[in-house]
Amino acid sequence: MPEAVTRATTVTTSPGLLASLDPLLREWLPRQRWFAGKGRPVTGFSLVAATELLPAGSRLGLLHLMVRAHQPDAQGSPTHPGDCYQLLIGVREVLPPRLAPALIGHVEQGPLAGRTVFEALYDPRCADLLLEAIRTRARIGALRFERDGRQEIREELVPRVATAEQSNSSIIYGDTFILKLLRRLVPGVNPDLELPLALAREDCPRVPAPTGWLLADLAEGADTSDRSDFAAGADPAEEPYVLGVLQPFVRGASDGWELALRELAKSEDFAAEARALGRATAEVHTALARALPTVTLGHPQVRPLVEGMTERLEATAQAVPALRPYVPALRSAFDALAGLAAEGHTWTAQRVHGDLHLGQCLRSASGEWSLIDFEGEPSKPLTERRLPQPVVRDIAGMLRSFDYAAHSVPSATPRAGDWADACRAAYCAGYGEVAGVDPRTEPVLLRAYETDKAVYEVLYEARHRPDWLAVPMAAVRRLAADASS
Ligand SMILES: Nc1ncnc2c1ncn2[C@@H]1O[C@H](COP(=O)(O)OP(=O)(O)O)[C@@H](O)[C@H]1O
Numbered sequence: 001m002p003e004a005v006t007r008a009t010t011v012t013t014s015p016g017l018l019a020s021l022d023p024l025l026r027e028w029l030p031r032q033r034w035f036a037g038k039g040r041p042v043t044g045f046s047l048v049a050a051t052e053l054l055p056a057g058s059r060l061g062l063l064h065l066m067v068r069a070h071q072p073d074a075q076g077s078p079t080h081p082g083d084c085y086q087l088l089i090g091v092r093e094v095l096p097p098r099l100a101p102a103l104i105g106h107v108e109q110g111p112l113a114g115r116t117v118f119e120a121l122y123d124p125r126c127a128d129l130l131l132e133a134i135r136t137r138a139r140i141g142a143l144r145f146e147r148d149g150r151q152e153i154r155e156e157l158v159p160r161v162a163t164a165e166q167s168n169s170s171i172i173y174g175d176t177f178i179l180k181l182l183r184r185l186v187p188g189v190n191p192d193l194e195l196p197l198a199l200a201r202e203d204c205p206r207v208p209a210p211t212g213w214l215l216a217d218l219a220e221g222a223d224t225s226d227r228s229d230f231a232a233g234a235d236p237a238e239e240p241y242v243l244g245v246l247q248p249f250v251r252g253a254s255d256g257w258e259l260a261l262r263e264l265a266k267s268e269d270f271a272a273e274a275r276a277l278g279r280a281t282a283e284v285h286t287a288l289a290r291a292l293p294t295v296t297l298g299h300p301q302v303r304p305l306v307e308g309m310t311e312r313l314e315a316t317a318q319a320v321p322a323l324r325p326y327v328p329a330l331r332s333a334f335d336a337l338a339g340l341a342a343e344g345h346t347w348t349a350q351r352v353h354g355d356l357h358l359g360q361c362l363r364s365a366s367g368e369w370s371l372i373d374f375e376g377e378p379s380k381p382l383t384e385r386r387l388p389q390p391v392v393r394d395i396a397g398m399l400r401s402f403d404y405a406a407h408s409v410p411s412a413t414p415r416a417g418d419w420a421d422a423c424r425a426a427y428c429a430g431y432g433e434v435a436g437v438d439p440r441t442e443p444v445l446l447r448a449y450e451t452d453k454a455v456y457e458v459l460y461e462a463r464h465r466p467d468w469l470a471v472p473m474a475a476v477r478r479l480a481a482d483a484s485s
């Protein structure tokens with residue numbers, strides 16, 4: 001049986017707790033894939049919240065920590081407050097061999113001295129406890145576990161940690177549910193929960209409906225007993241943090257990126273799948289437009305949007321010299337959009353996925369497509385990620401992804417360029433079939449967003465995967481040449 005979670009309600013306030021973990025976390029945290037502050041030293045930690053899920057002094061202790069890692073900002077200024085991370089720390093006298101890969105270290109001082117701490121997600125007792133807490137809508141200190149009462153959560157589903165390369169951490173329960181635990185935390189409504197909940201209200205089958213979620217409500221004296229809307233609360237600093245989302249697991253799924261590369265390697269056509277993906281994207285967009293407000297973008301709104309794109313282009317050219325020769329031609333794509341707006345052209349904006357690419361699309365064993373990971377670009381503030389945008393933002397992301405796939409295979413692969421063109425056309429056609437408007441009827445808007453995405457990718461690859469920089473640079477050359485012709 002899972003732990004009786006509602007008994008363990010002590011909030012740990014021991015001032016020595018973080019000091020005792022400090023030397024271990026300094027070494028361990030920067031090595032984690034999800035650590036967002038790579039390349040900058042961690043100069044210290046402060047505790048945002050600590051909750052004892054199982055008493056730290058017992059045979060197995062379990063701590064839920066929200067810890068701010070202090071780092072100088074990218075410019076070296078030490079005043080940056082640092083990012084807040086979610087950690088689940090197991091505490092034992094001795095770590096069993098099966099948990100050795102989860103070791104964080106042996107504590108030498110403070111309240112946990114002499115004990116071993118480890119990444120608790122790998123301990124099935126911890127994973128069971130989290131699922132049980134969601135199932136029973138537990139309140140543990142500042143932590144609130146919620147669920148959609150219409151979805152059944154069976155007990156005793158065997159947990160395992162997901163091995164996919166990801167920006168957060170996930171536990172899969174018996175191939176039935178997947179719990180994504182967000183790592184870098186910010187207070188406020190998180191689109192990764194907000195949008196799937198809105199889509200579930202619209203009965204949109206293209207996005208797994210949240211089964212449960214967990215929040216941390218740190219507002220002093222917060223009485224959360226009858227708050228069903230996690231979005232309540234005017235001041236973002238007072239709003240709950242979204243810590244994780246449980247959703248149905250799409251069994252036997254392949255992601256669009258894996259499938260596209262597989263078909264490309266065999267020189268197989270992917271147009272039918274691309275068209276289905278276009279249809280799925282349009283289904284999600286139309287449901288989002290029904291569920292959440294839409295706005296009209298005229299000249300006053302488009303001007304700052306274009307300025308933002310231009311600033312991103314210039315900042316990226318500063319950071320990546322290879323981009324510099326193409327700046328004037330790329331800028332003309334943004335200027336053309338501003339020009340149309342100045343002539344009185346308007347566009348509709350609505351909530352969108354915000355970071356759509358082939359890796360965010362899952363095809364189930366029965367061939368149905370789902371879209372996942374509605375977090376948006378994690379480096380942007382939540383308020384920005386939640387702004388309505390033209391749907392073309394997502395469409396451009398997918399069009400870039402087909403191009404990425406074509407440029408990621410060995411150059412000997414015949415007609416990779418034609419393959420990408422066919423996918424791009426099929427995706428837009430599929431989108432138009434459902435939405436009623438083919439995105440290619442807005443070439444200026446599409447070009448501006450595709451250019452902006454390619455510029456984003458140049459910076460992303462320069463920072464994270466320099467070996468891949470040639471992929472978006474090829475697109476930059478193509479977009480610049482088209483602009484000059
Ligand atoms: N509902 C789901 N069903 C099956 N696999 C999923 C599901 N949600 C996520 N995954 C898998 O987990 C990976 C990471 O999920 P994602 O939401 O993209 O997390 P992150 O934001 O950490 O990158 C996905 O690439 C996919 O392989």
Ligand SMILES: O=P(O)(O)O[C@H]1O[C@H](CO)[C@@H](O[C@H]2O[C@H](CO)[C@@H](O)[C@H](O)[C@H]2O)[C@H](O)[C@H]1O
Pocket residue numbers: 167257355357358359373377397400401402404405457460
């Ligand atoms: O998956 P994330 O949401 O963290 O997105 C980031 O990483 C992506 C790479 O994993 C990156 O996507 C780029 O590479 C993909 C192939 O690996 C390609 O399909 C995408 O089209 C391309 O943008 C994404 O940009 C970045 O935000």
